[in-house]
Amino acid sequence: MRELPTEVLVEYVDEQTPEEAPPFESVERAVRARRRRRNVLATAAAVIAVAAAVVATVDLPRAEQEPAEVTTTPTPGYLDDGPPPAQFKVGTTLLVLQGETAVSSVRLDPHRPSMLIVEVPRDPYVAEACVPTTVVRILGQDASTVRIAAYRYAVGPEQNEGRQCVQPDESPTAVYLDLRQALDGRKVYAGSTGYRTLLN
């Protein structure tokens, strides 16, 4: 077996070996610098954790708060469960409840067994705004009946959308109302009180 000339290698390594070590302080300085870096990182992590906790704590009550009275909905037709809100927004337009209005007819959507098409006459004395102002609500439903009511809203004060539409529509407003369960022959009462039956 071939063996390397160890003395040559040892001599070479000796040539690369310095006489003495540099001052130990350089190692201690490096240790201190490393500790400082670690502390800075730990402090930064702690600050971030505290900030995250503060944000979470501040956000929590917000999530638990009652919804604001002013709600934002894309279409009034979706505001269909329970009593009507006092006001709501369509985009940036504030709409304020004026009162209940009559329902002229109710029919079932031929393609959707849970969808009612509710017609509400327009108010001939009030200029229609360019945003939907009629809302139909489901006030209650059980195995044999469904009670609905229509409400009129007006554009709130100092709203640009309160201007009269150029070509106001004369026909009744048709509002689609999803019962979320098939009507299935149940009676439909219109109005918050009384038993005015419009379907079945």
Next chain:
Amino acid sequence: MQDFDGDPAADVAALYRRTWPRLIGVLVSIGGSRADAEEVAQDAYVKLLSRWDSIRRYDDPEAWVRAVAVRTLVSRLRRQQVATRALAKLRGRPTDVRGPDGEALDVAAALARITPAQRAVVVLHHVMDLPIEQIAEELQLPPGTVKSRLARARQALAPLLAVKEVTDHA
């Protein structure tokens, strides 16, 4: 197990003064610049000082520092070698490795012909007199790998260094 007087900084400082020069010699021989060797060595002593409470109980704390430094340097050199080869490929020029200069025994040039990992086992075995098992432990390799690296290194270095034929009586 060695005796230390209990002051971590003083203990490590004493070990540092005693072992630093040889460690630098070993690291420079394995490869890289003197600056690389000093940086890697300093990093190893910094780690030693931070973990002195547990390492002081070892039989040979010097072996621990050397193992950390050699492993770090070998992996650093391996990365540099990969980068150099990739660069040479991009430029379309082969990596230039200088051979021995005439009759002069150029150990550095001979060592440059083998890989950093092979240089590490050659230096640790032939210069530091470490047995195969200890090298395997320090480099965290199977003993078989150390043996094969050593054999390949000898084979590569044989034509470059003055070698003598010896009979293996083992």
